[in-house]
Amino acid sequence: MSNSAVSKSAARAASPPVSSSPGRWLALAVICAAELLVVLDNTVVNVALPSMGVQLQAGFAGLQWVVDAYTLTFAGLLLAFGHLGDRYGRRKVMMLGLAGVAVMSLGGALATDLGQVIAARAAMGVFAAAVFPATLAMIINIFTDARERAMAIAAWTAMAGFAIAIGPTAGGWLLEHFSWHAVFWANIPVAVIVLGLAYLFVPESKASHTGKLDIVGIALSLVSVTVLVWTVIEAPHRGWLSVTSLVGFAFAVLCFAAFIRWEQRTPVPVLNMSLFRIRRFSLPALSITVGYFSMFGFLFMITQYFQGVMELSPLQFGLHSLPFAISIAIGAPLSTMIAQKVGTTAVIVFGLVVMSAGMLIAGQVKVETPYLGPVLISMVLMGLGMAIVQGPATESIMSSVALDEAGAGSAVNDTTREAGGTLGVAVLGSVMASVYTTEVGPRIDAIPDFLMTQSEKGFARESVIAVIEMVKRPTDPAFAQQKADLIYTMKSAALEGFELASYVTVSASLAVAVAVAIFLPWKPARESVFFDWEAKSN
Template identity: 75%
Template sequence: MPQSVASRNRSFVSTARQRWAALVVICAAELLVVLDNTVVNVALPSMGLQLRSSISGLQWIVDAYTLTFAGLLLAFGHLGDRYGRKKVMIVGLVGIAVMSIFGAVAADLGQVILARAAMGVCAAAVFPATLALIINIFTDAKERALAIAAWTAMAGFAIAIGPTAGGFLLEHFSWHSVFWINIPVAAAVVVAAIALVPESRASHVGKYDPLGIVLSLVGITVLVWAIIEAPHQGWLSAISVAGYTVGALSLVAFVWWELRTDSPVLDMNLFRIRRFSLPALAIAVGYFSMFGFLFMITQYFQGVMELSPLEFGIHSLPFAVSIAVGAPVATLIAQRIGTTAVIVFGLLVMSAGMFIAGQVEVETPYLGPVLISMVLMGLGLAIVQGPATESIMSSVSLDEAGAGSAVNDTTREAGGTLGVAVLGSIVASIYTTKVGPKIDAIPDAIMEPYQKAFARETVVSVIEIVKAPTNPLFATQKAELVYAMKAASLEGFQLASFVTVGAALTCAVVVAIFLPWKRPEGSVFLVTTR
């Protein structure tokens, strides 16, 4: 039997020192991609104030990145398998650096969103390659589990340093700095990757699938656009219903085509493997909850608690540390007791955290329900994602590592994108309904029309309202308006949290019923368990 390309590649990393050095570089590349999401969350209020953005505009700053990221992960996963994972990863890193320059010099909301979308395209080239390279570099099952645990923990580390680093930058510079910071990081990782990471590619690849890529990208983009714009257009308006319909039909056509083409960008047969499909579902629900939670808690800390960006970063550290600590521990525990029990437990912990978060009121202190909910959310996500990732990657062959990694990453990003869109839109709908009439009643002499429009959209506008000079005669009215805005946003948070709790509990039941509880014999990473 001829030696595969993957086997030949592993000869370059025969020593443990070489393998772990390569892992450090790969995790640094992952760090950059995840950092782009966490840092920009902290900068959203500053962007909103300077660019006069509505809450849907802020959602698009986040979702422009995650949409192109999620839509193109499958394509770049196959490109990595075909042309070399290291090569595709380096191209993506260079692209992130270049697009970050465009984001840093952007002068309006449209330019920022365009730069973020382009950065998402480049990030899609990096992310599948990282996990696929790990699978090919680490051949020993225990080492591979540790490497995957480190990979999942890095996401938690990025969440940990993202808000704090972003807060530090915003404390001393403008929001443009969250783009500038990417450039030296990307340059350093590229140099290290060239020197320390071995190349790998699949020994056999099929034809490319451009129609599948287009259908998946159109379906996800249009569906999320419709959800984000629904609070403004009307949830059942003609344009919203048209968006839902086009998005859903595109995704149905994508599935139909992938089942019939000889070389699908996504092998739908993988979803018949329960140790692949059910952990992927758990990751999607976990990231649906986490991205929505992060989007909401950004507004809570800066709009309700009126914290500075740096204070927000420091206050969010318990959430991030919980992920960084919990992911590797959960992965190792799953090696002993099985994946199913760990994933189910993680979903239950996450649902408890979101339920507590939904009980927070304007007067609720940080040291209490707020802190507890963050720790539980972080632990829950960590407990789910480490074992789920290990299960997904154990269900594909080495030659399919790029495609398997892309599916794993796509479920994360699709879930996260929908989390921001759905939960953000629920908050926006309730907030606008409650606050709109109160703002409309304020004379234009007190609040200018653009100030009213911004205040009607997001609780982050509290920052500007509180700082604005006010005639003492209207001080009481101003205080009442600020309190009403905070209370309305938290009412929206409560409903959004209940939606998340329902999703997590439903997923826990499905996983508990259909995912095998007994760990498969052996530790070989091949498609063996159906």
């Protein structure tokens, strides 16, 4: 072991906590509230899309960009804002983000056309990217005791997963009582309150040593992540092998290569590339990526199931998805504590296997399958599996990062989540849609135009959620049986696509589980901390 490795480890162990008073737990509560606001913004709007579509006369593609505009700017700017937080103050950057979310939410609430809504969502994503990496970076600076940090990170991960799962319930409740504008109005008082609490109770932290700002690195990271996410979002519509998609992927790869080369050569990089040589950093990051790939894909498909197959209202959908949220909230803190005793590797591998089991069960669901059975079991297993993976994986990632690099490390952790989630929706949604469209398309095309307009046919070809409007629409008794047969075919085709997509998820999760089992050290991190620092110093 090198002397530099020992000195670095000793310096890290001797670093005093930013806050040693009981107030650090109040600071954690405020930080988690900021995280909750940002993550809810990423999901709650989904249930408002049908209402927006009717009032704003928006097509399917336009409504998708209401969601994707937020994802695009959010994912693209995480690394940049994480680095800026390290340099100029993480609380300061987070507070700027909270203020921006409040202002841009007002813009969304007052929007009168689809373009204004999309612009507001894109701007909200920009400011949300300022909030999210700062939250986790501040946690590891406030909690320097290993056990307390693990508990704090467990609370952070539980909140992230819980917010994603609770979004449909919150959105459904708002739509039961108000118009779609409420999903924007609700952000404003919450953001203002959390902003004030952050000023009062969250201590500031930033890197102790900073050099010249890495403008080139920030620009390359922004372009590469943004182009990749945009290409993934558009690929299901333009074609995965279309010229646009191939050029987009190629350009993103070139930008990533240029980013990596630049970061290896510049004296003060926006991202220390040597972190990826640390197995306790890179392999947990890969696990989180595939975890969010599975979870977001699962949530996308279960949304189709609850609304299109079970024909539930938005609020009913949210209530039926609560077991998923509860499983995450329970599993995240427990798994992080267990990982402190048995090691991160065993817990992550177990979590990936549990996720695989949940997705496999979900893929076997049929139209007649009752909710109280395989559907409920699959949600609980998916939620527990996700919680079991992300808590210890996040703790491992952040424990491998020096305090001065906390923002950049947090941004990598967050970017893997966004990239995995975006890929999950795009890839698994594309698999599901290809099966669905192949089976349903010819039958939809054969329907006379006086029974269904071209726009209605287009929506029915793309999504089983079209069933909701089809059921409500009055039908001549002479065509009632044909309508019932078509609706059943649509539901069956969607679930066949769900089944094929589940096999993709199961394969990916098990492959990563094997990789983690082989390459990630099995002993607890406290026994191998010098290995990590030695790897970083080489």
